[in-house]
Amino acid sequence: MKPILEVKNLVKTYTDKGVSLNALDGVSLTIMEGEIFGLLGVNGAGKTTLSSILATLHPPTSGEVLFRGESIYKDLMHYRRSLGFCPQKQNLDQFLTVEENLVFAGRYYLLSEDEIKRRVKQLMEELELTRYAAFEISSLSGGNKQRVLIARALMHKPAIVILDEPTVGLDPDIRRKLWQQIKDLKKMGITIILTTHYLDEAEYLSDRICILNKGKVLKIESVEKLKRDHDMASLEDIFIRLTKEAEQ
């Protein structure tokens, strides 16, 4: 597998009323083409900051992000077309129906009207949204909103999809269903960056896991290797040990 994204020494500092806080403190990592890369950490670890910088929502204070070897900041607009972003907040267009949300997503990414029709039909089938096509967003359940969000991010066939806490607040059976759909995205060859604080989710879905703590990378490994190296059966125990060690 080839690297698709390389993050080099990324720093993000927020300053409020003269007080500075490093939300990311020299993060470096490489994400390979076609993998599910899990970003794991407690609240405030820097997961959402990192994913929103990778989604180009915010600029880093310093550091570099390379997409297929080229800085994303050299041609930001081109990189954005290769990216689908599902933010933590379900920011769907409340004024449009499910189908209209997807149609407009296609237009924003310059697909032809024929291609839009085809993609909308295909994605609504794949994500089991067809019966909700004419529904207002406000009338959908949390799980269905999340599916629309994923479908919207996939409309323009991005190479990378960033899923920021995709299953927060969902019922267990809906979570399981979404997990399967995320696995299906990987089968399509899409690289997935998954931000989560659910250890079971990270373990089930991720090819490799990056554990973040206070803006720093503690470890990047596959779950199996982490378990072998630490001689522990549970990812939760490994996570607690690593974060405790980092505190000391």
Add this chain to the structure above:
Amino acid sequence: MQNTFIDRMKIFSALLQRDLKILKSELFDLVTNSLIQVGLNALLFGYLLPAMGIKPSIIGPMYLGIVMLVLYELGFAISANTSMDLAYNRFIDYQATFSLPKRWLFAEYLSMFVIKAFVISVPAILVGTKLLGNRLGIIQTNWPLFFIVYFIATIFLGLLFLYLAMGSSFEWFNDNVWPRCLSPIVNFGCVFFTWKMAYSLYPFLGYILLLNPMTYICEGVRSTIIGGNQFIDARICIAVLIGWSIVFGFLLNKAVTKRLDLM
């Protein structure tokens, strides 16, 4: 793939299409509301106030000032929606990840405000002018100049209201923006009287009112619809409103950078 100017225009136009689709669904209510206001204003200014002994020469200027309030309220409603989106839904975060520079995104917000303002308030002005007829005291209407004043006024108001939405938290906006920002602008913005009336009463007050951009919106509209030399010249109003638009464009840019930290 190069992101050309044409591609940006296509994304810009897709955003406009989306907003126009929403406007279309709201249009009946918006136009009905605006016509109700015009009807009531025509009744008040055309018949009741003159019957109560208000000087006929003030009827036209007051009516046009009140019509500008409709535009002002529209700006407030749009900025309240933006402020709420920033606090809760964050649809703007989705838009900010398009292959479109952020200036284009805010230009689209502004364009939509201008379109909405024209669609809703220009028919109201035309109907009101027709209903009130001679009671407005029209000397000579200059429609082309009116549209220029109106266009620049809507751009200024769009920038002002976007700035207020971006520059303050939803809670602050909800609780304080009307009494602390918008009410002083309206009450001391020559909406309910002409600038010359204020100046002849207290020259110092006249000078203070010249600092308020609303003065130039109201006086510019009066000067182009009623005509004569009793109002501030429309050309001066246009120049000052362009100046204020530049100031608020700069402030908006700073507020967006601080609030959204966009690329």
